[in-house]
Amino acid sequence: MFLSGVSYLLSTADPHRLPSSIAREDEHLLVAAAKKGDTAAFEELVNRYESKIFRLTRNITGNREDAEDAMQDAFLKAYAHLDGFQGDSRFYTWLVRIAANEALMRLRKRRPGQLSLDEPIEGDADLMPRELEDWRPSPEREYAQAEMQGILAEVIEKLEPEYRIVLVLRDLEELSTQETADALGISVTAVKSRLLRARLKLREKLNRHFRQGGTN
Amino acid sequence: MNCKGVIREVSNYIDGELDLTIRQELERHLEHCEDCALILDQTRKSIEILCDSEPIPLSADVQSRLRAALRDKLSKKPA
Numbered sequence: 001m002f003l004s005g006v007s008y009l010l011s012t013a014d015p016h017r018l019p020s021s022i023a024r025e026d027e028h029l030l031v032a033a034a035k036k037g038d039t040a041a042f043e044e045l046v047n048r049y050e051s052k053i054f055r056l057t058r059n060i061t062g063n064r065e066d067a068e069d070a071m072q073d074a075f076l077k078a079y080a081h082l083d084g085f086q087g088d089s090r091f092y093t094w095l096v097r098i099a100a101n102e103a104l105m106r107l108r109k110r111r112p113g114q115l116s117l118d119e120p121i122e123g124d125a126d127l128m129p130r131e132l133e134d135w136r137p138s139p140e141r142e143y144a145q146a147e148m149q150g151i152l153a154e155v156i157e158k159l160e161p162e163y164r165i166v167l168v169l170r171d172l173e174e175l176s177t178q179e180t181a182d183a184l185g186i187s188v189t190a191v192k193s194r195l196l197r198a199r200l201k202l203r204e205k206l207n208r209h210f211r212q213g214g215t216n
Numbered sequence: 217m218n219c220k221g222v223i224r225e226v227s228n229y230i231d232g233e234l235d236l237t238i239r240q241e242l243e244r245h246l247e248h249c250e251d252c253a254l255i256l257d258q259t260r261k262s263i264e265i266l267c268d269s270e271p272i273p274l275s276a277d278v279q280s281r282l283r284a285a286l287r288d289k290l291s292k293k294p295a
Binding site: 042043050052055058068071072076079080127128134135140145148149156167171172174177192195196199200202203207 | 262279
């Protein structure tokens with residue numbers, strides 16, 4: 001049974017401080033056990049990653065309901081296809097790819113024909129940043145955690161999907177450029193050009209919050 | 217390298233993906249261009265702030281739906 005007694009090292013009450021680039025040493029043990037049918041081991045993987053995967057699907061879809069469905073289906077698919085996971089990447093990276101696909105599918109349903117991840121970006125006239133102002137020293141420390149989360153959520157949501165998806169996979173989930181390209185089925189060049197624009201747009205949007213004399 | 221060239225490469229520079237020659241050209245430009253240095257610094261800072269963002273805790277309702285769906289799936293998967 002899924003929620004039966006658990007004999008693994010359980011996640012702490014605050015599992016989300018785990019940076020995605022750092023695998024817990026026992027992740028591969030949990031995956032191996034889950035493959036053999038140990039449901040408590042799979043439960044532990046869900047416990048560890050559900051809030052991170054939800055953040056990912058929320059950031060990609062920009063919609064709570066779609067994000068919940070995408071997250072749930074990602075875990076269900078991961079479990080169904082666990083035998084196919086070869087272990088040549090981290091389990092978490094594999095899970096991120098599944099979740100990103102689920103989220104993208106839902107985003108495309110809501111915006112049919114509007115989302116293009118691999119079309120070349122014409123010209124670079126829009127590249128030069130327009131707003132150049134000094135920021136207050138350590139502006140991030142001036143905000144309560146919840147307030148900063150609100151700012152980031154708002155800023156990410158305002159980015160065009162083709163930029164925010166790449167930004168989220170590359171910088172937040174810390175996938176490599178190649179892994180991001182593979183996850184989205186686009187070229188490394190397309191990832192890089194979108195990432196450049198996404199990062200510059202992120203800076204510009206945060207500038208409105210962090211510039212000297214701005215409100216906090 | 218001019219300002220436009222720096223901005224075009226700023227993301228690759230942050231990721232350490234530039235060839236030595238281009239990196240040196242870019243760094244020479246940064247030594248005398250305050251605007252480009254500011255953009256680089258703030259772009260880096262923006263990425264750091266993004267990386268520090270917290271995962272989103274699930275509501276009890278969503279958590280229980282996820283577990284019910286998984287339990288259903290697990291009960292159907294052959295051992």
